[in-house]
Amino acid sequence: AQSVTQPDIHITVSEGASLELRCNYSYGATPYLFWYVQSPGQGLQLLLKYFSGDTLVQGIKGFEAEFKRSQSSFNLRKPSVHWSDAAEYFCAVGAQGTGRRALTFGSGTRLQVQP
């Protein structure tokens, strides 16, 4: 069965610093990978997604993620964090051909931004 691991429960960075949130997945074939963000009191919003092709994908709000098949990872990055990026971030994986028609979400990483 597919699974997603986000090893960092909570991360604190200073405003203006770079950010990397880790995501590892478990699935035999090429997965479909997503990053969602949940701002306080709101539903989840899609940041970016990867299906195939260029392994570096760009998303909204200045975020990017890199798919590394050899490491089974899809880490989210941002070169300079803004205070408004404080939120919870979820990695999700989907897989064609498994019979499962829904995504599997990770446990989330809560980002705190210090002034």
Next chain:
Amino acid sequence: DVKVTQSSRYLVKRTGEKVFLECVQDMDHENMFWYRQDPGLGLRLIYFSYDVKMKEKGDIPEGYSVSREKKERFSLILESASTNQTSMYLCASTRGTGITYEQYFGPGTRLTVT
């Protein structure tokens, strides 16, 4: 803009009560989902529906049922609420039936069962 609305932001119910959580989307999406969100566990899929009157169990369906009588509305039912069902409940919808489509989420309903 796609909009997914949920009937209540906060709900407090007593143990044993029957609870209805309603979700409505306004973009004619085929798929609709119910998740529960708990700290440290992320989002776990309860049920989803890929068409009117069609449903499929997710990862944690026990204690829950669903109803989809109209395409835009997907209801989650707790037949007899228990304290371990205290959680945040999120509804989502997608266009199409494949997993590649973006999921649009509602703001969530925080349910407390006392």
